[in-house]
Amino acid sequence: MRSHCVGRVSRLSVVAVLLASAGAGCGDDTQPFLGEGGADGEPLGPTYVIDIVVDANRNGVADPADPADQDAEEQWDASVGAMFLPNLDDDDADQIRDADDTKMNGGNDALDIVAFRVSACPECSEGSTGKVELDDTAAANVRVFAHGLDGSTWSLVAGETGTCSEEDPTCTPVTAYSLSTEQVRAGAVLAIEGRDVIRQEGGWDGFVELAYSITDAEGTLLTTDANPDGVDRAKMRVAPWLLFGNLTDFDRVWSSSDSGVFVNGIEDATDAAKIEYERYSNYGDQWTQDFFQTGYFAIPIATQDGGVTVHGMRVANARPWGRSNSDASLPIRWLNKNYLGPDQATLAVYHEPHSGDSFDSHGNHDLIPAYSNGGDDYPLGRILIGSGILDETKAFYNAQGLQSPYYIAYTDWLLVGHVDEYLSFVPANTPRGWKLLIASPRMSREMLLEAQAAGNGAAIVHQGKQWYDWDTGGEIPAAISIDDLLANEDIMEASQDAQVTIDEEREKLQAEIGLTDDEIIEMPFLFGQEMYGATSYKIAYQPGTVNALVFGDYIVMAKPFGPQIDGDDIFEAHIREQLGTAMNDLGKDGQGLEVYFTDDWDLYHRLDGEVHCGTNPDASAPFSNVNWWETGR
Amino acid sequence: MKLQSKIVALLTFGVIAALPTDAHAGGLVVDASKLEAKSRTSLATEIASSRSSLASVYAKVRDVQGVKPEVYSKFRNPVPTAGRELHALGKDALLPMLEVLAFDEAQTGLAAHEKEALTVGMLYAVGEIKDARAVPVLTSVLMSRSSSDPVAMAAASALGKMCRSSDVKLLAEQAKGGNARELAGIFGLGECRSKEAADALVVVIRSAKGDAAVQAVRALGNVGSSWVWAAKKDEGKAVRKLASDALVDAFAASSSLRKEASRAILKCDDEDALVRIRSAKDKASKAGRTADVTDLGDLEARIVKHRARK
Numbered sequence: 001m002r003s004h005c006v007g008r009v010s011r012l013s014v015v016a017v018l019l020a021s022a023g024a025g026c027g028d029d030t031q032p033f034l035g036e037g038g039a040d041g042e043p044l045g046p047t048y049v050i051d052i053v054v055d056a057n058r059n060g061v062a063d064p065a066d067p068a069d070q071d072a073e074e075q076w077d078a079s080v081g082a083m084f085l086p087n088l089d090d091d092d093a094d095q096i097r098d099a100d101d102t103k104m105n106g107g108n109d110a111l112d113i114v115a116f117r118v119s120a121c122p123e124c125s126e127g128s129t130g131k132v133e134l135d136d137t138a139a140a141n142v143r144v145f146a147h148g149l150d151g152s153t154w155s156l157v158a159g160e161t162g163t164c165s166e167e168d169p170t171c172t173p174v175t176a177y178s179l180s181t182e183q184v185r186a187g188a189v190l191a192i193e194g195r196d197v198i199r200q201e202g203g204w205d206g207f208v209e210l211a212y213s214i215t216d217a218e219g220t221l222l223t224t225d226a227n228p229d230g231v232d233r234a235k236m237r238v239a240p241w242l243l244f245g246n247l248t249d250f251d252r253v254w255s256s257s258d259s260g261v262f263v264n265g266i267e268d269a270t271d272a273a274k275i276e277y278e279r280y281s282n283y284g285d286q287w288t289q290d291f292f293q294t295g296y297f298a299i300p301i302a303t304q305d306g307g308v309t310v311h312g313m314r315v316a317n318a319r320p321w322g323r324s325n326s327d328a329s330l331p332i333r334w335l336n337k338n339y340l341g342p343d344q345a346t347l348a349v350y351h352e353p354h355s356g357d358s359f360d361s362h363g364n365h366d367l368i369p370a371y372s373n374g375g376d377d378y379p380l381g382r383i384l385i386g387s388g389i390l391d392e393t394k395a396f397y398n399a400q401g402l403q404s405p406y407y408i409a410y411t412d413w414l415l416v417g418h419v420d421e422y423l424s425f426v427p428a429n430t431p432r433g434w435k436l437l438i439a440s441p442r443m444s445r446e447m448l449l450e451a452q453a454a455g456n457g458a459a460i461v462h463q464g465k466q467w468y469d470w471d472t473g474g475e476i477p478a479a480i481s482i483d484d485l486l487a488n489e490d491i492m493e494a495s496q497d498a499q500v501t502i503d504e505e506r507e508k509l510q511a512e513i514g515l516t517d518d519e520i521i522e523m524p525f526l527f528g529q530e531m532y533g534a535t536s537y538k539i540a541y542q543p544g545t546v547n548a549l550v551f552g553d554y555i556v557m558a559k560p561f562g563p564q565i566d567g568d569d570i571f572e573a574h575i576r577e578q579l580g581t582a583m584n585d586l587g588k589d590g591q592g593l594e595v596y597f598t599d600d601w602d603l604y605h606r607l608d609g610e611v612h613c614g615t616n617p618d619a620s621a622p623f624s625n626v627n628w629w630e631t632g633r
Numbered sequence: 634m635k636l637q638s639k640i641v642a643l644l645t646f647g648v649i650a651a652l653p654t655d656a657h658a659g660g661l662v663v664d665a666s667k668l669e670a671k672s673r674t675s676l677a678t679e680i681a682s683s684r685s686s687l688a689s690v691y692a693k694v695r696d697v698q699g700v701k702p703e704v705y706s707k708f709r710n711p712v713p714t715a716g717r718e719l720h721a722l723g724k725d726a727l728l729p730m731l732e733v734l735a736f737d738e739a740q741t742g743l744a745a746h747e748k749e750a751l752t753v754g755m756l757y758a759v760g761e762i763k764d765a766r767a768v769p770v771l772t773s774v775l776m777s778r779s780s781s782d783p784v785a786m787a788a789a790s791a792l793g794k795m796c797r798s799s800d801v802k803l804l805a806e807q808a809k810g811g812n813a814r815e816l817a818g819i820f821g822l823g824e825c826r827s828k829e830a831a832d833a834l835v836v837v838i839r840s841a842k843g844d845a846a847v848q849a850v851r852a853l854g855n856v857g858s859s860w861v862w863a864a865k866k867d868e869g870k871a872v873r874k875l876a877s878d879a880l881v882d883a884f885a886a887s888s889s890l891r892k893e894a895s896r897a898i899l900k901c902d903d904e905d906a907l908v909r910i911r912s913a914k915d916k917a918s919k920a921g922r923t924a925d926v927t928d929l930g931d932l933e934a935r936i937v938k939h940r941a942r943k
Contacts, residue, residue: 287709323706416710441941445860451657467721468698476721489864490720490761496860502897503939530716531757531790532750534783534820609709 009327050227051119052132052212054082054234060302062120062310064187073234076207078632082236083299084114084142084208086194088345089313095336097346100165104145104154107342111301111311111511114147116234118179118212120187127217130179132190134158138208139173141196141238146177147189160195184214194238197297197347200395206238212213239297239372240400241315241347242628245367245381246425247434247595249625250551250617252276256286265598266549266615272594283334285323286603287613289420290361291331293317294618297345299629310622313343319361320350320390327353331372343620349396359388363418363613364411365402369425369434370626373514378403379626386411386419402633407512410507413498415537417531420612422502423509424546426579428519429590432471435464436515439502439546441495447574448482451565457483459563465601480604482563483524491541494529498538521578524571525560539608543600545575545612551617553587555579558610559597564571571598659915660735662752663773663782668735672769675906679766680732685730687725694719695739699754700747713747715754722763727762730755735770753787760824761790768795772803775814775821785814789821796825805833808849815845823852826865831872835879838890847893850883854897871902877903884932885913896934899939907936 049414055061057068057080064070072080085097091107098105098112118130143156162172179188198206203527212232214222223230225558246248255271257263257279270277285291298312316339322329330353335346350356358364364386383397398404411417422439451459485491509515528541540547545560562571579586580595587593596601604614640882659665684691698704699715708714719726733739735821743751756774759767774780774788789807792800804825807818819837834856837849841887855861857876862869877898884894887942899908917925 286707290709323711358712360711363709415714418709468718476718478721487864487866491865492860493855493858496858496900500899503899503942504896507935507938529718530714531753531787531855532712532714532818533753534786605709613709 008134019545022353046123046125048124048214048222048224049119049120049121050212050222050224050230050232051234052116052234052400053119054116054210055114056080056082056234057274057299058082058308060300062116064117076235076237077219078630079099081629082114082116082234082627083239084192084236085112085239085299086241086345087112087143087313088194088197088297088315088347089343090340091342093341095340096165097336097340097500099143100155100163102143102161102163104156112313113193114236114299115189115191116210116236118183118188118190118592119481121184121214122186124181124184124222126181128181128184128214129347129481130184130188130212130214131176131177133176133211134210134215136175137204139175140171141194141208142203142208143193143195144177145191145193146183147191154191157190159192164195180416192236192530195243196329196348197241198238198399198401200392200399203399206240207417208236208238210234210236211583215261225298239312240628241295241317241396242380242402242403242624243293243295243365243367243383243397244617244619244623245369245579246550247369247381247427248617248623249628250275250619252278252618252619252620253549253551254278254280254616255288255614256283256603257281259600262603262611262614265559265596265600266556266611269554269594269596270551270594273552273554275551277404278441280338282338284329284498285331286607287361287363287609288616289323289363289613290418292335292339292457292616293319293320293362293365294616296619296621296623298621298623300627300629312617312621312623313345313477314620314623315345315347316340316618317347317349317362320352320356321354322344325354330354350390350392350618351392356390356393357388358417359386359411360390360393361416361418363416363420363609364389365393365397366419366423367425368407368513371432371513373512377536379631380628382407384409384419384423385584386410386414386417388417393557402628402631408510410501410557413501413538415539416608419611420547421540421544422498422505422546424523424548426521426586426593427553427588429585429588430519432515432519435584435586436509436520437523437542437546438506438520438593439498439527439540439547440524441499441502441526443522444524444542444571445486445492445495447570448486448563451563451570452482452486452630454565456563456565457481459565461485461563462561463564465561467606491526491528494536494538494541495526497529497536498527501538521584524574540605540610542571543605544610545571548618549611549615553589554594556596556598556611556615558600558605561601573576634777652858655921659737661733661738661748661755662780663770663777664833665735668769668773676728676731676766676769677736680728680736686726687729690722690725691729691732693722694726694733694755695737696930697740697751697754700740700743700751702747710732713750715751716757717754719755719758723757724762724764724866726758727764727767730759731767734759734774749781749783752784756784756787756791760787760794763793763794763796765797767791768800771795772819775803775807775817782817785817786820789814789817791821793821795828796827796830798829800925801825801827801829804830805836810841810845815841816848819845819848819852820872823855825856826856826861826872826880827871828872828875831875832877835875838883846883846890850880850890850893850897853880854900857897857901857903859900859902873901874901874905877901877906878909881906881909881913884910885917885929888924888928890930891932895935898932899936902939907933910936 004171053062054066056072069500091109091384092105142159145154146157157177158174164171221230241471295315301311366384367381383403424437428435456522465478467476467478523546530537545557548557560571562569698716705713769790804818804821807814834853857873914929
């Protein structure tokens with residue numbers, strides 16, 4: 001605190017404190033305090049400065065002369081409090097996360113490391129030494145660098161000083177850094193990076209408690225009237241991991257390049273939206289949504305013109321398992337080679353590689369967009385998960401404290417078991433700003449019954465598509481007439497079962513969020529079932545259009561291959577009307593979304609997934625229109 | 634995988650001591666030599682005579698792709714499955730599947746969970762064809778001591794789909810409390826849309842405890858499923874009402890059955906359900922059972938909402 005930062009050593013018994021000038025590093029208070037021995041107004045003895053400064057006012061600079069930094073350096077709330085990033089990207093392109101080595105990396109790594117300062121104490125005597133300390137828990141989770149007095153080099157001085165990585169697990173946490181007399185007198189610039197994220201409640205809470213003290217040549221702790229215990233303290237908080245959601249302003253989409261027809265459909269939409277489309281062909285997993293999850297870390301930093309902007313990195317959180325038992329198939333391996341880069345971080349939350357199951361695929365982990373209901377307020381949205389999911393993942397979600405507690409929509413009735421098989425969210429020009437899309441076998445059946453009643457029972461569903469033609473193709477046609485489909489007892493049984501469960505989950509979700517029926521749009525498709533063990537699990541029989549990729553006012557979903565009646569696919573027409581017109585006030589202007597269909601049948605639908613499963617969007621800074629640090633959470 | 638671990642859990646609740654032991658060296662799950670001679674000979678003859686005309690179907694049934702690791706590893710949930718793949722082959726697949734089940738295993742070298750997935754999926758697909766020629770094999774699987782619980786349940790399900798009086802009687806016998814195949818019998822009855830099956834399940838609901846009672850409620854909801862009756866082009870009004878009435882009674886009588894009974898009542902979609910629920914609510918009110926009144930009121934509201942959505 002500014003009022004604590006300077007003073008006379010108490011052992012001189014004469015207290016004469018001169019609040020330092022900006023040059024002395026202690027704010028703008030220029031009124032000297034006159035001690036008892038200074039009847040003539042002259043201060044007695046040297047003036048000492050015991051001051052550590054962080055960017056408490058969030059303007060991107062830890063400024064000793066700024067009272068807003070000094071006054072709030074031990075606080076953390078919606079208005080004030082310093083923060084730093086987990087430095088898990090790779091600015092020097094060595095395919096090692098910057099926090100996993102013991103150096104300050106090149107490129108723009110400096111932007112990912114947050115400076116704090118020790119103010120100069122020019123009147124400190126020869127032999128005085130300073131000490132910056134941090135708490136034990138934090139020390140294991142951060143690295144602290146000190147800038148050389150010559151202004152040219154950074155040295156790792158505290159926090160974790162070993163590599164302490166998977167490759168080299170030697171860990172050497174250091175909780176204190178000693179400053180030389182020269183440094184004490186001149187002041188010092190230090191910097192901090194996070195090595196990790198907050199993992200669980202009861203573990204590291206993300207805060208770093210900093211303490212600065214000075215000892216004279218005789219080993220006596222200097223104290224002042226303002227700092228009677230001889231210690232100046234400050235607090236910093238690591239940026240939490242935050243999950244992107246469908247209302248994020250995405251600027252890039254990932255998918256496998258394996259299906260040309262699928263890629264073409266996605267590309268049409270990304271081109272129209274003028275966002276990047278990243279395709280990969282070097283990983284045998286087309287379920288891009290599932291093997292990693294996109295989120296971000298963010299903090300405010302200063303701009304060159306003196307302003308403040310949001311800086312951070314997008315983060316790919318890896319699923320614990322790959323599609324074979326080899327470590328080479330693990331998603332984190334692929335991500336570290338193909339995703340990791342400047343402002344692109346990677347993360348693994350799981351404890352054991354190859355652990356978990358389908359529930360741990362990230363299509364089973366989503367975000368309900370921002371909402372308030374009663375006393376509950378989720379300005380950054382709320383994490384939505386399905387059944388299952390490793391305990392450490394759930395603990396991680398709740399420990400972030402921003403988009404939690406997570407909400408569970410049950411998915412253990414589904415063959416794949418993911419929330420994205422029946423729930424999605426789209427932007428709307430309504431007070432809430434979004435609407436829920438929900439799977440509706442009921443609506444599909446009613447549409448088919450209506451078509452049948454109108455004399456179109458012979459119209460074909462899934463015209464030209466094939467089931468499971470792995471080797472020869474075309475020998476197990478999926479085409480089926482409306483009459484035959486409605487007479488299929490197995491599909492009807494599965495679909496009604498699914499509908500009853502969907503209705504249950506819908507009612508729970510409505511009560512939790514306060515959603516009205518007008519804020520829910522039913523997406524028509526029937527469910528089938530597969531008996532596995534002693535249970536019949538449900539799976540989309542028609543392409544699951546709710547399982548859609550959403551970016552901005554664009555939505556891309558599976559081509560439904562519904563029956564053509566009067567020249568139109570009645571399912572496409574229905575969805576275009578519901579989502580692509582002003583009927584439901586969708587899109588930022590309420591005039592509807594830009595609706596795209598892509599043929600996902602061969603590589604996705606018949607392998608039990610759809611468009612959302614096969615894509616993954618992410619975003620760059622500023623990541624969100626709500627700054628997490630302003631939420632008070 | 635969670636789905637796999639569920640199988641392990643199911644293996645623990647079966648009581649199979651009372652069942653005869655028989656090996657099935659020839660078929661995937663049955664040894665044809667254990668079949669009654671007439672059935673065995675008849676099946677063998679039909680299989681032999683259809684082999685050339687259905688050569689491509691035989692080839693596909695004998696080489697199911699969805700249980701091969703290199704194939705199912707591409708599924709979104711990479712677990713082996715066979716049911717939909719085999720069901721998609723249509724009725725022509727019946728004899729090839731019976732051959733694999735009882736005479737010639739065909740796909741060897743599968744891991745245990747892959748083999749079980751193949752068996753369960755094949756039994757499911759056989760049931761979908763609803764051809765009585767499968768009954769001897771299905772009965773043998775159901776009654777075999779060596780059938781795992783999931784396999785027995787799949788066989789029972791297939792028998793339920795046959796839905797002949799003799800099949801219902803067999804399943805109802807198994808569904809009696811304490812029987813080794815109690816849950817399989819209940820499960821199978823749920824696949825038969827008939828008054829006889831509904832009656833049998835109502836009896837089970839009145840006497841069963843714990844998981845068996847919950848399963849019976851679920852099965853009765855299946856029997857009364859309005860969407861399935863519509864698919865059969867039969868309103869099934871009498872059976873749906875019978876089922877719905879029994880389910881409302883079960884809902885009113887037992888709080889442990891309410892979640893499942895609520896779902897089952899919705900599936901039956903009987904037009905008189907609200908009347909019976911209100912009657913039950915009045916009785917509960919007069920008896921001062923306030924918690925029951927609340928639950929019945931919630932059920933009533935749910936049905937009203939459900940009907941409004943239609």
